[in-house]
Amino acid sequence: MNLKAKTVLVTGANGGVGSALVKALLEKGAAKIYAAARTVAAVQELVQFNPERIVAVPLDITSAASVAAAAEQCVDVNLLINNAGINRCVSLLGRAGLEAAREEMEVNFFGTLAMCRAFAPLLEAKGSGTIVNVCSIIGLVNLPVNGTYCASKAAGHSLLQGMRAELAPRGIRVVGVYPGPVDTKMTAGQEMPKATPVQVASAILTGLERDAEDIFPDPMSQGVHEQLAKNAKQVEKQFAAMIPA
Numbered sequence: 001m002n003l004k005a006k007t008v009l010v011t012g013a014n015g016g017v018g019s020a021l022v023k024a025l026l027e028k029g030a031a032k033i034y035a036a037a038r039t040v041a042a043v044q045e046l047v048q049f050n051p052e053r054i055v056a057v058p059l060d061i062t063s064a065a066s067v068a069a070a071a072e073q074c075v076d077v078n079l080l081i082n083n084a085g086i087n088r089c090v091s092l093l094g095r096a097g098l099e100a101a102r103e104e105m106e107v108n109f110f111g112t113l114a115m116c117r118a119f120a121p122l123l124e125a126k127g128s129g130t131i132v133n134v135c136s137i138i139g140l141v142n143l144p145v146n147g148t149y150c151a152s153k154a155a156g157h158s159l160l161q162g163m164r165a166e167l168a169p170r171g172i173r174v175v176g177v178y179p180g181p182v183d184t185k186m187t188a189g190q191e192m193p194k195a196t197p198v199q200v201a202s203a204i205l206t207g208l209e210r211d212a213e214d215i216f217p218d219p220m221s222q223g224v225h226e227q228l229a230k231n232a233k234q235v236e237k238q239f240a241a242m243i244p245a
């Protein structure tokens, strides 16, 4: 894929990976980048990097009215990057587990599904287009301390596969991104090796330029992906052992 002529919409553009994606797309020469965030104020600083090519869009992906308004404003999009997500960092049996699970599913699954449903017809009308969904490596194997988040990202992975199958005959590519830990607000205060948002954004765009279908953008996600292919049960057991005493 040549990113130069693309009109791109990035959700969660005020977040760590989202704002890095907007800046990286700018450097790659994308024609127009819609930087979507729950409030326009949250992306004002980002827009200042290039007010001619970056356009702020108010978007809450859990609101049907907001998603419909964004689809109306951004009709010229040919690359949609579903990056917005939340992680309540709780276990399945944790005190807030049920509430967290519902909130995470609302954003990570239903919100992403709503975005795909709203934008697929716009891409199809152009004859081609690409949807990128930012999933997670821990959507492929459950990390119990983030048990509810992992379940929502596993749902996101299945959503991606189904979307890919349904949209391929309509000329729309669907690309999955499976990062390991990234140094953003989402992992603040968690001590572990993390990729930077800049590294992840750069790897995502390189993957798109190479027409990759699934992108593992950092060493951690690449390692886990390889291990999963060799022995998924062993990886499950390794991750299960990471539950605190």
Ligand SMILES: NC(=O)c1ccc[n+]([C@@H]2O[C@H](COP(=O)([O-])OP(=O)(O)OC[C@H]3O[C@@H](n4cnc5c(N)ncnc54)[C@H](OP(=O)(O)O)[C@@H]3O)[C@@H](O)[C@H]2O)c1
Residues within 6 Å of the ligand: 011, 012, 013, 014, 015, 016, 017, 018, 037, 038, 039, 059, 060, 061, 062, 083, 084, 085, 086, 087, 107, 111, 134, 135, 136, 137, 178, 179, 180, 181, 182, 183, 184, 185, 186, 187
């Ligand atoms: N950080 C990691 O270790 C990691 C690893 C694997 C995958 N990921 C995935 O990478 C993506 C980006 O996360 P990040 O690390 O950059 O975290 P982040 O800094 O917390 O950014 C998340 C973004 O999503 C937005 N968002 C949340 N709920 C939304 C909603 N209902 N409507 C619209 N936007 C919403 C947030 O907006 P507000 O600021 O308004 O809340 C924020 O801009 C997420 O899908 C995440 O699950 C992250």
